Every structure is written in C-alpha cells, then in structure tokens.
Amino acid sequence: MKVIRSKEFTATRAWGALDIANMHGTTVRLHWTDQPYKWHVNDGEEVFAVLDGVVEMHYRELGIEHVAVLSAGDVFFAGIGCEHVAHPLGEARVLVIEREGSV
Incomplete structure (x- = not known):
C-alpha cells in the first residue's frame, strides 16, 4: 500500500521520477520537471x-506539429508511433504510464 x-514530490533534476508501480511490464511513474523533454516516440503506448x-x-x-495545453487533471494519450515532446510552463508534476524501459 x-x-x-x-x-510534495520534487526531483534533483528535470524529469526525475518516483517509481510507483510495475505491473507486468507496465510502469507507473511520477515525474517532476521544469524543463522540456526531447522529441521521442515511445516503445508502445503512453x-x-x-x-x-x-x-x-x-x-x-x-x-x-500541433500543441495541446494540458492543465492539472488533463490526460494525453500517445498511441504507437506518436512523436511528441512535453514543455512544462514552470514546474509540473506528471504521472506517466508506459511500457517498462520506454524512452
């Protein structure tokens, strides 16, 4: 439990994560960031x-290229092959659910 x-979660670097669960190869992680990530395509859905x-x-x-502005409570689903990059506006905390080892 x-x-x-x-x-309350912060990290020592942008996109630092707290591992919450690994459910048969699907990870649930809480990320803290104040910096953009990088353009990428995941190894599955996210x-x-x-x-x-x-x-x-x-x-x-x-x-x-399209841009969706996401606020607290909003969810983005990246299907297989979806190229994307997250740009926080200030600090953000994000829950990410994806295949273990995905980019």
Missing part, C-alpha cells in the same frame, strides 16, 4: 496525466 502526495502545473504537449500528425 502506498499513498503518494504528488504536490498515458501522460498532468497532476500539477501546465504542460504544452507538442505532437506531430502526418508531419504537422
């Missing part, structure tokens, strides 16, 4: 839920 107070802060999620469809 775990209780995690996401607003669920990205903003718990605190605001994140601009940039993603490409058919070579065209």
Whole structure:
C-alpha cells in the first residue's frame, strides 16, 4: 500500500521520477520537471496525466506539429508511433504510464 502526495514530490533534476508501480511490464511513474523533454516516440503506448502545473504537449500528425495545453487533471494519450515532446510552463508534476524501459 502506498499513498503518494504528488504536490510534495520534487526531483534533483528535470524529469526525475518516483517509481510507483510495475505491473507486468507496465510502469507507473511520477515525474517532476521544469524543463522540456526531447522529441521521442515511445516503445508502445503512453498515458501522460498532468497532476500539477501546465504542460504544452507538442505532437506531430502526418508531419504537422500541433500543441495541446494540458492543465492539472488533463490526460494525453500517445498511441504507437506518436512523436511528441512535453514543455512544462514552470514546474509540473506528471504521472506517466508506459511500457517498462520506454524512452
């Protein structure tokens, strides 16, 4: 049993993570960041839920870049092959659920 107070979590570096669970190869991690990530495509599907802060999620469809502004409570689903990058506006805490070892 775990209780995690996401607003209390910080990391020593951008995108530092607290491992919450590994469920048969699917990881659940809480990330803290104040810096953009990098453009990437995951090794499977990804669920990205903003718990605190605001994140601009940039993603490409058919070579065209789009931006979705995500606030606390918003969820972004990256399907297989979805190229994306998260840009927090200030500090953000994000719950990420994805295949273990994914980028």
